[in-house]
Amino acid sequence: MPPSIHPVDLIAALRDKSLTPAIVFLTSRRACDEAMEAFDHAQTVLPPARQEAIAAALERVIAQYPSIAEHPLIPTVQRIGVAAHHAGHLPSWKIAIEELMRQGCLDAVFATTTLAAGVDFPARTVVITQSSIRKARDFMDLTIGEVQQIAGRAGRRGKDYVGFAVVTPSPYIDLGVLTKGFTGNPEAIDSQFTITYPMVLNLLKAHQHNQIQAILAKSFAQFQLNQRAELLERKLDTLHLQMEPFGPRVCTDWITQWHTFDQARRQKSHRHQTVRHEAPEMTARFHFLTPGRVVGLNRGRGVVLRQYRSKGQKSPMVTILRPGGAVTECPAGIVTEIYDRIFDCEEQPGYPWCTAASFDELHYQLTELPTRLPVLPILVSKESEPLPDAIVQSLGDFPCPTCSSRSACQKDYLIASRMRQEQQRHMKSIQALRTSLWHRFQERIDVLQKFGYLTPESQLTADGEWARLIRIDHSLLITELIRAEAFTGADPAVLTGIMASIAHDDDRPGAFPRISSGLSSLLGQVRKLAESLSPYEDPPLLRADIAAVAERWVSDPNLTWIGLCRSTTMAEGDIYRLLARTLEFLSQLHTLKATHPGLADTASKALALIRRGVLEELP
Amino acid sequence: MTTDELAQLLAQQPVAILHRLARGRVQRHFRAGKRRLIDMLIQHSTNNLAGLESDLQALIEERQSRVQTPVPPANPVPPRQTAPHTSRRPTRTHEPESTEPGVTLTAWLEGLGVPTPQPFVPDPWQEEALAGLAETDVVVSVPTGSGKTYVAVEAARRAMSENRTIIYTSPLKALSNTKFTEFSKIFGSDQVGILTGDRQDNAQAPILIMTTEILRNLLYDAASGEIDVRLDTLGLVILDESQYIADPERGVVWEETIIFCPSQAKLLLLSASIGNPQDIADWLTSIRPSPCRLVRHSKRTVPLRAGYLHPNGKLTPLFRTAGIPYGHPGQLHPEAKRLFLQYEEDTLPSGRTRR
Ligand SMILES: Nc1ncnc2c1ncn2[C@@H]1O[C@H](COP(=O)(O)OP(=O)(O)OP(=O)(O)O)[C@@H](O)[C@H]1O
Numbered sequence: 001m002p003p004s005i006h007p008v009d010l011i012a013a014l015r016d017k018s019l020t021p022a023i024v025f026l027t028s029r030r031a032c033d034e035a036m037e038a039f040d041h042a043q044t045v046l047p048p049a050r051q052e053a054i055a056a057a058l059e060r061v062i063a064q065y066p067s068i069a070e071h072p073l074i075p076t077v078q079r080i081g082v083a084a085h086h087a088g089h090l091p092s093w094k095i096a097i098e099e100l101m102r103q104g105c106l107d108a109v110f111a112t113t114t115l116a117a118g119v120d121f122p123a124r125t126v127v128i129t130q131s132s133i134r135k136a137r138d139f140m141d142l143t144i145g146e147v148q149q150i151a152g153r154a155g156r157r158g159k160d161y162v163g164f165a166v167v168t169p170s171p172y173i174d175l176g177v178l179t180k181g182f183t184g185n186p187e188a189i190d191s192q193f194t195i196t197y198p199m200v201l202n203l204l205k206a207h208q209h210n211q212i213q214a215i216l217a218k219s220f221a222q223f224q225l226n227q228r229a230e231l232l233e234r235k236l237d238t239l240h241l242q243m244e245p246f247g248p249r250v251c252t253d254w255i256t257q258w259h260t261f262d263q264a265r266r267q268k269s270h271r272h273q274t275v276r277h278e279a280p281e282m283t284a285r286f287h288f289l290t291p292g293r294v295v296g297l298n299r300g301r302g303v304v305l306r307q308y309r310s311k312g313q314k315s316p317m318v319t320i321l322r323p324g325g326a327v328t329e330c331p332a333g334i335v336t337e338i339y340d341r342i343f344d345c346e347e348q349p350g351y352p353w354c355t356a357a358s359f360d361e362l363h364y365q366l367t368e369l370p371t372r373l374p375v376l377p378i379l380v381s382k383e384s385e386p387l388p389d390a391i392v393q394s395l396g397d398f399p400c401p402t403c404s405s406r407s408a409c410q411k412d413y414l415i416a417s418r419m420r421q422e423q424q425r426h427m428k429s430i431q432a433l434r435t436s437l438w439h440r441f442q443e444r445i446d447v448l449q450k451f452g453y454l455t456p457e458s459q460l461t462a463d464g465e466w467a468r469l470i471r472i473d474h475s476l477l478i479t480e481l482i483r484a485e486a487f488t489g490a491d492p493a494v495l496t497g498i499m500a501s502i503a504h505d506d507d508r509p510g511a512f513p514r515i516s517s518g519l520s521s522l523l524g525q526v527r528k529l530a531e532s533l534s535p536y537e538d539p540p541l542l543r544a545d546i547a548a549v550a551e552r553w554v555s556d557p558n559l560t561w562i563g564l565c566r567s568t569t570m571a572e573g574d575i576y577r578l579l580a581r582t583l584e585f586l587s588q589l590h591t592l593k594a595t596h597p598g599l600a601d602t603a604s605k606a607l608a609l610i611r612r613g614v615l616e617e618l619p
Numbered sequence: 620m621t622t623d624e625l626a627q628l629l630a631q632q633p634v635a636i637l638h639r640l641a642r643g644r645v646q647r648h649f650r651a652g653k654r655r656l657i658d659m660l661i662q663h664s665t666n667n668l669a670g671l672e673s674d675l676q677a678l679i680e681e682r683q684s685r686v687q688t689p690v691p692p693a694n695p696v697p698p699r700q701t702a703p704h705t706s707r708r709p710t711r712t713h714e715p716e717s718t719e720p721g722v723t724l725t726a727w728l729e730g731l732g733v734p735t736p737q738p739f740v741p742d743p744w745q746e747e748a749l750a751g752l753a754e755t756d757v758v759v760s761v762p763t764g765s766g767k768t769y770v771a772v773e774a775a776r777r778a779m780s781e782n783r784t785i786i787y788t789s790p791l792k793a794l795s796n797t798k799f800t801e802f803s804k805i806f807g808s809d810q811v812g813i814l815t816g817d818r819q820d821n822a823q824a825p826i827l828i829m830t831t832e833i834l835r836n837l838l839y840d841a842a843s844g845e846i847d848v849r850l851d852t853l854g855l856v857i858l859d860e861s862q863y864i865a866d867p868e869r870g871v872v873w874e875e876t877i878i879f880c881p882s883q884a885k886l887l888l889l890s891a892s893i894g895n896p897q898d899i900a901d902w903l904t905s906i907r908p909s910p911c912r913l914v915r916h917s918k919r920t921v922p923l924r925a926g927y928l929h930p931n932g933k934l935t936p937l938f939r940t941a942g943i944p945y946g947h948p949g950q951l952h953p954e955a956k957r958l959f960l961q962y963e964e965d966t967l968p969s970g971r972t973r974r
């Protein structure tokens with residue numbers, strides 16, 4: 001049996017049960033195109049009346065968007081009443097297909113899941129062939145929300161009593177993901193607030209430095225951080241109650257007193273204990289490395305299973321569960337990032353330091369983590385912990401041995417000190433949750449000061465004044481290029497090429513051999529600068545083939561769209577999106593006319609040259 | 620045992636056993652379907668197939684001994700120890716098997732057809748959203764295809780009658796274009812403008828359509844003192860598809876837009892179903908001049924039925940019931956279950972059955 005149903009059979013089955021019109025969601029654009037090709041030899045052809053209806057509807061769309069008049073798929077679509085719709089197509093072609101679908105001319109559309117959001121493109125039936133989608137280079141299971149968004153296309157109000165979602169398997173499908181998606185409640189959503197350089201510049205342009213914290217406090221991010229802080233505060237309240245029996249005794253702070261005494265006692269018996277030199281950052285972080293905590297490591301992530309101090313090691317140690325299921329013992333120093341995420345972890349005294357169920361659960365959760373996690377900013381307390389000094393006291397200084405509460409202290413010390421540690425940890429977490437946005441903002445300010453966009457008093461410098469108008473991705477790279485006068489003397493085509501390579505963020509392979517030497521050497525310069533900025537801003541891909549495509553379109557005004565498409569392996573929809581995004585980037589440069597008239601002028605020439613043919617059809 | 624034999628033996632095992640084998644061997648094994656799991660297991664153990672085999676045998680024996688243990692009815696053997704919270708994962712939940720037969724295909728297909736045209740009557744939730752908007756900000760969270768556009772259009776109409784400017788934003792240029800066409804048809808093309816990163820058409824019209832980034836930029840400029848009359852008369856800001864606030868790259872733009880939205884303008888957030896719309900509404904209440912109204916429901920207007928189409932062309936209902944058994948992912952139709960298991964068996968990893 002074939003691993004999945006043949007597209008022609010699929011459509012036949014749907015037609016047979018009157019389940020058309022249908023949207024068939026496939027994993028990739030290629031799969032959509034191949035499905036269309038499968039109809040090349042199919043016998044089923046639409047009756048003439050329906051073919052004419054499609055032709056007439058298409059004609060109306062073509063009148064508005066002439067670029068699709070010669071579209072190679074038109075004859076197939078007319079003959080079989082089935083079309084493909086994905087990001088590799090021109091927007092105008094997609095509009096045409098949407099229009100045909102709305103008018104009921106088509107029986108089915110093969111589409112990728114990008115169609116799921118927003119576009120009013122309903123059908124009687126959706127066919128689902130996958131349970132995961134590609135997100136940032138990795139396949140991720142569909143969320144419940146995504147499954148429902150896809151299923152939401154099934155059933156047209158006013159045209160259907162019911163809608164159908166039909167699952168048909170392909171080799172890598174996980175039916176459980178889909179049944180959970182159909183029957184579950186959509187996931188809660190979380191803020192993804194980040195602080196960008198343009199945000200900092202624009203906020204500081206309009207507000208005083210001391211007003212910013214209040215503005216950041218209005219974000220959904222802070223709203224959600226507060227929710228978490230309140231949860232911890234409630235835990236603190238409970239702890240507070242539990243601590244009541246361990247209040248002041250003969251000494252007010254008997255816990256510390258006993259702790260110091262106990263240390264001194266031990267110190268005496270092992271004179272030659274290893275001396276620990278720990279950076280204060282390490283000490284501060286160690287509080288957070290508790291079982292269940294998600295941490296970032298040099299390579300990948302892990303969950304802490306336990307923390308301990310080992311006699312032989314100078315630094316504190318942690319046991320970490322890695323995504324592959326490996327359990328490793330490592331010095332706490334290898335933890336690069338402490339994430340604001342803790343999973344439940346039922347501890348257990350022996351390997352693997354938690355119960356088997358916890359282990360499985362943690363392991364599973366680790367693979368399910370989103371690609372981006374909020375980082376816990378760790379505040380390093382200035383005053384170092386006083387203990388090591390106290391140890392030099394001689395035992396004779398302690399009242400403990402003869403104190404009346406000695407046995408009570410000895411008995412309660414372990415539990416009381418544990419609770420107090422937990423209290424302190426919660427308090428630190430709460431403080432971190434309340435102030436983390438502000439700290440992140442400060443970090444950005446530091447960078448902008450270092451580069452001279454802000455004065456030490458956090459006022460905009462002359463450069464900051466214009467730099468705030470660049471509000472796109474990679475803004476730091478772009479403004480630094482402008483300051484380095486990298487674009488002086490660049491013609492519109494070269495400027496377009498550079499902007500295209502900065503704007504493009506897709507790593508789909510493409511091929512385009514010819515690039516002018518001017519663009520190539522400038523691109524080399526841009527790469528160097530981007531590399532040197534990488535501690536402050538992720539560098540863009542800066543692909544030469546992408547730069548070359550955009551340059552070519554601008555440098556040769558007689559080049560037709562078809563000609564451009566033939567010169568590269570990129571899909572035409574991708575070329576369109578590339579140029580459209582480049583237009584946006586260039587028009588940001590155009591806003592700098594007051595301070596950089598030459599650059600703005602080149603940008604506006606480039607804008608005029610790009611906007612022709614297909615790129616003029618839509619706003 | 621040869622690789623092929625081992626693959627076959629693996630294929631005969633329930634997926635749960637494969638997952639246990641994969642523990643510590645294969646990354647992300649929870650993601651993989653049975654077939655892929657087998658591929659990955661064998662690939663991982665190419666140098667130590669014997670190890671894999673002996674682990675597998677041990678698991679099989681363990682399972683058989685459990686199955687064969689006679690179960691006295693009064694004192695049933697507890698199921699394999701699983702912590703209570705693992706039940707969040709549907710693949711592991713073991714719902715009691717219902718013995719009732721599933722719905723028939725004919726019953727499942729019933730209702731197929733075209734309803735007679737009805738005069739347009741707004742849904743109660745649409746009225747509720749519009750009524751709310753007369754006083755305050757509104758967050759709408761309803762399933763895809765429920766009719767959020769109607770709320771946007773009517774709200775725009777009302778704001779326009781008060782000589783207010785309306786800004787409508789969407790996350791995608793393609794959506795903006797569609798809405799531009801749609802709104803131009805409804806309100807007349809002189810009443811609707813569109814702003815994109817590089818182009819402005821009819822930018823002084825009372826209804827302006829743009830992507831959310833463009834609106835954020837307008838608000839930046841206004842905050843730093845640039846005068847924009849359109850913002851002075853702004854009466855309504857509609858953020859369509861506002862579940863984008865959770866987009867890893869662009870979500871921040873929605874937050875900024877909402878934070879900087881002038882307080883004299885009403886906010887209308889239109890979102891697909893999300894799990895925590897109340898949080899969004901509470902957040903708006905905490906930062907906006909008046910308490911936000913939440914309009915939500917999760918019932919689809921056109922009911923959904925789920926089916927399973929086997930590669931051989933056989934169609935069956937996916938669940939026991941004709942409708943979706945909300946909250947019960949395990950209620951698979953016996954026929955669908957049988958066919959899918961057969962599919963998993965048939966698509967063996969050795970490559971014999973590939974096209
Ligand atoms: N009260 C109503 N009665 C009948 N039909 C309606 C009603 N409201 C909206 N519709 C119809 O429902 C269909 C879907 O509406 P719309 O596109 O606004 O959905 P939506 O909620 O925006 O979906 P999406 O999540 O895809 O953006 C439209 O064809 C619309 O005409």
Ligand SMILES: [Mg+2]
Nearest residue numbers: 118767768859
């Ligand atoms: Mg909509």
